[in-house]
Amino acid sequence: MEDVTDTVYRRLIREWSSRAAPRATTGDDAPRPTVMFTEFTRVDAAVRTRDARASGAPGNGRLRYHESERPIVAQIWGTRPEEFRRAAAALDELRFDGIDLNMGCPVRKIRKAGACSALIERPTLAAEIIAACREGSRLPVSVKTRIGLSRVRTEEWCGFLLEQPIDALTVHPRTADQMSDGWADWREVRRVVAMRDAAAAGTVVLGNGDVRSLAHARRLVEQTGADGVMIGRGIFADPLLFARDPATSAADGAATPEWDALDPGSRLDYLEEHIRRFVGYWNTGRNYEVLKKFYRNYVPRSAAGRALLERLYETHDPDAALDEIARARRLMDA
Ligand SMILES: Cc1cc2nc3c(=O)[nH]c(=O)nc-3n(C[C@H](O)[C@H](O)[C@H](O)COP(=O)(O)O)c2cc1C
Incomplete structure (x- = not known):
C-alpha cells in the first residue's frame, strides 16, 4: 500500500510477527506473511533504480527492500509495454522474487492516464504488458485487479486475464468506481476460482478485500476456494495481525481484539x-x-x-x- 507498506513497515511486520507467542491451538507456525509486495511504483523507476544502484545510489525508495522481506514482489504500473519489458529485466537484476502488475488502482489521475484500473477496458494493452514482462525476465508475473471499472465485469475481464500467461491473479472484488465503498463481494472471487478450475488454468488465485484477521482470511478461503489472501488495510487495524492465533482471532471482519486490548x-x-x-x-x-x-x-x-x-x-x-x-x-x- 502506497505510503504505508514501505520497507520499514514490512520489516516491522515480519519482526513483530515472529516475536509472537507460538500458535498453540493449531500448531501452525508457518512464517507469515508468506509473500510481501512493494508499494506500487511507476514502471520507469525500475530501470532508473538499477542504473542508480550501479553507481552506489539507492534509487527509488519504493524499490528498496531487506533480505528478511523475501519473497518480495515488486508492484509496477504504467502503459507502455516496452517500458515493462525493460523494467522486468531490471527487477530481475534487482533480485526481486516476482513482478506484480497493478491493474486495479482507481485513483482518478492514474485512470485518466489509461493505467491501472483503466486497463480493465484496454484488454489488448493489458495483454501486451503481460507479454512484455514475460519477454523481459523469467520472474513470476502476477496481476492485481478489480472486477470492473464502472460495472461488474468479472467474467469478461478476469476470464481474459486467466487466459494470459500469468502465475497469479489477485482479485479485489469491487469496481474502480466503488473505490473503498461498500463491501468487497467475495462471491466474485469464488466466480474467478470457478473459471480458473473450469479452464484447468494453473493460475494461483488470491482474494483481497476487507480481511481483518487470520481467521477472517481463512473464511475467505473457505467461502471462495481461493489459494490465498492478500491483506491490505487489515495490517493498519492490527500491526500484529500475522502474529495472532487464527483459532482465536475474529472471523467476522472485526479487527483482532488483542490489539484493542493492548495496554x-x-x-x-x-x-x-x-x-x-x-x-x-x-x-x-x-x-x-x-x-x-x-x-x-x-x-x-x-x-x-x-x-x-x-x-x-x-x-x-x-x-x-x-x-x-x-x-x-x-x-x-x-
Ligand atoms: C492507503 C492505501 C494505499 C494503497 N496502495 C496500493 C498499492 O500501492 N497497490 C495496490 O495494489 N493496492 C493498493 N491499495 C489497495 C489495497 O491493496 C487493497 O486492494 C484494498 O485496500 C482492499 O483490500 P483491504 O481491505 O485488505 O485493504 C491501497 C489501499 C490503501 C488504503
Whole structure:
C-alpha cells in the first residue's frame, strides 16, 4: 500500500510477527506473511533504480527492500509495454522474487492516464504488458485487479486475464468506481476460482478485500476456494495481525481484539519503535508526514490518547513526535 507498506513497515511486520507467542491451538507456525509486495511504483523507476544502484545510489525508495522481506514482489504500473519489458529485466537484476502488475488502482489521475484500473477496458494493452514482462525476465508475473471499472465485469475481464500467461491473479472484488465503498463481494472471487478450475488454468488465485484477521482470511478461503489472501488495510487495524492465533482471532471482519486490548504503554512502545525505525532508515529521504497515517491506530483509545494524537498531528518532525510521546508517558505514569 502506497505510503504505508514501505520497507520499514514490512520489516516491522515480519519482526513483530515472529516475536509472537507460538500458535498453540493449531500448531501452525508457518512464517507469515508468506509473500510481501512493494508499494506500487511507476514502471520507469525500475530501470532508473538499477542504473542508480550501479553507481552506489539507492534509487527509488519504493524499490528498496531487506533480505528478511523475501519473497518480495515488486508492484509496477504504467502503459507502455516496452517500458515493462525493460523494467522486468531490471527487477530481475534487482533480485526481486516476482513482478506484480497493478491493474486495479482507481485513483482518478492514474485512470485518466489509461493505467491501472483503466486497463480493465484496454484488454489488448493489458495483454501486451503481460507479454512484455514475460519477454523481459523469467520472474513470476502476477496481476492485481478489480472486477470492473464502472460495472461488474468479472467474467469478461478476469476470464481474459486467466487466459494470459500469468502465475497469479489477485482479485479485489469491487469496481474502480466503488473505490473503498461498500463491501468487497467475495462471491466474485469464488466466480474467478470457478473459471480458473473450469479452464484447468494453473493460475494461483488470491482474494483481497476487507480481511481483518487470520481467521477472517481463512473464511475467505473457505467461502471462495481461493489459494490465498492478500491483506491490505487489515495490517493498519492490527500491526500484529500475522502474529495472532487464527483459532482465536475474529472471523467476522472485526479487527483482532488483542490489539484493542493492548495496554497504553505497549501501544506507545510500538509507535515509538516505528518512528525510530522510520527515521533510522530514511533519515530525511522520506516525507515525515506519511508517518502520521499510522498515529491514530497506535495511540491508546482514551482521553489521554486523543490529546496525544492531536499534538502528534501538529508535529513536523520525528523528534517532536518522540518528545510528545515521552510527555504523554510521564502524564500517564503520574
Ligand atoms: C492507503 C492505501 C494505499 C494503497 N496502495 C496500493 C498499492 O500501492 N497497490 C495496490 O495494489 N493496492 C493498493 N491499495 C489497495 C489495497 O491493496 C487493497 O486492494 C484494498 O485496500 C482492499 O483490500 P483491504 O481491505 O485488505 O485493504 C491501497 C489501499 C490503501 C488504503
